Amino acid sequence: MFKESFKKAEKNRKKAHRLTKEEFKADIQSALSNSSDLLFRDIFHHEKTILLVYLENSIKEDALSxxxxxxxxxxxxxxxxxxxxxxxxxxxxxxxxxxxxxxxQGIINGYLYIFIEGEDCGILADIGKKESRGLEKAETESLVYGPKISFTESIATNVNIVRNYLSDEKLAVEEIMVGNRLKRKVSLVYISDVADEENVSTFRQRITDLDIDSIIDASVLAQLIEDNSITLFPQLMSTELPDRFCMSLLYGKVGVLVDRSPISLIGPTSFYSFFETTEDVYVRWNIGTFLRILRFISILLSILLTPAYVAVLTYHYEVIPSALLTSLGESRSNVPFPPVFEALLLEFIIELLREAGARLPTKVGQTMGIVGGIVIGQAAVQAGFTSNILIIIIAISALGSFTTPSYLMGSTLRILRFPIIFAAGLYGGIGIMFAFCLILIHLLRQTSMGRPYLTPLFPLRLNDLKYSLIRAPISFYRNRPESNMPKDHIRFFKSDGRKKNDLDE
Incomplete structure (x- = not known):
């Protein structure tokens, strides 16, 4: 080990004369902008002088001594x-x-440098403080059933968590340093005999080709390497849950961990993956299927219910049942605004309440969301700004958007409601269909790390439907998803474990 390190240092050795202690101190002070916490300590030897260089609050004092x-x-x-x-x-x-x-760079990252006067090279020793929080429950992904542990800001801890979940000798972890000014460690994680080499190469190439001063978080990295940075739709799955991360690796996907970020990235990802949770796997298959179908229905209601209200009241009164027409007319009799303005106003107020509740402290934010919604809704109806029926529709739409497990996809769907409402106000049902078709065409054109975004429906892969739209019994999951192009397609072979055998067999 020493010979290899010494040969490497000798190969990169400066061609200029060996630096004296004072010359080296001047160089390192200049490199670190004469920082006040940069400390030097001399160790005197009967032959040479040793100089220790480190940052005051970045190293362990007991390790130094x-x-x-x-x-x-x-x-x-x-x-x-x-x-x-x-x-x-x-x-x-x-x-x-x-x-x-x-x-x-080493000193900034918590290393101590040992400078030996008259020698060709020195030694960087890792005695840095590794500040990190303990393992806690995930904040952005709530689960009722299943493991609650989440990733932390320490990449070493996160890699250790993944290795504890996946004690597989084929688990590969590649380290890549990203950033010209602030270097950040990025780990590419995959199972070497399962993940498709093309997917791994795509991740590796896009990360290594980045020419940027720094990466603050994994979510920023996702925006830098995704296929289309203009679209509203996220193309890489971000998660705090190690079990979801490891489950995706077993399915043949590639994961990315970033130092000082509790968020991990998974790809390639399909559109339907953003509506799945690990809970769907932990519960029985019929319950999981029901929950997935419920989410998809609620998402459609969230997007189309308010635009349908605007279109019907503006252009299509004939589709309203006669029993409902009277109550609807009475409800809107005091509203001075057209339906499109009324709907946009209510949607805007709901988004204001949602954002205010998210930014305020937890207890105050919950009170703001509940009390604010009730008070403002009731006051808006009494003041004649809106109708009772629209309040109900807006509430159902808001609840539908909350069923999306992914925060990024939920935000996307909430934004999409506004242009669809506007199109419904202009052209009624035709406007809704036109906007919906534009969104569908846009989704058909999207890719995630070069793979189709709407797989397994486009291109059609019937065997992968159980990984997206429905949750089949466990015995049906013998093969990995074809969409991920895995090297090893077989997860397990058919077993007779449920067969009752005699004790002597």
């Missing part, structure tokens, strides 16, 4: 060299380098 200073003091009467120091340190991660950029 026990793992660095104490071993160096024991070398006082011995010949001092990089090799001797390297072998005397009881630290797991040591790097030999003499490149100023590597040294400064």
């Amino acid at each position: 026990e793992d660095i200073i104490k071993p160096l003091n024991l070398l006082y009467n011995e010949a001092l060299s990089v090799k001797n120091i390297y072998q005397s340190l009881n630290i797991g991660k040591l790097l030999l380098t003499n490149q100023l950029e590597e040294i400064s």
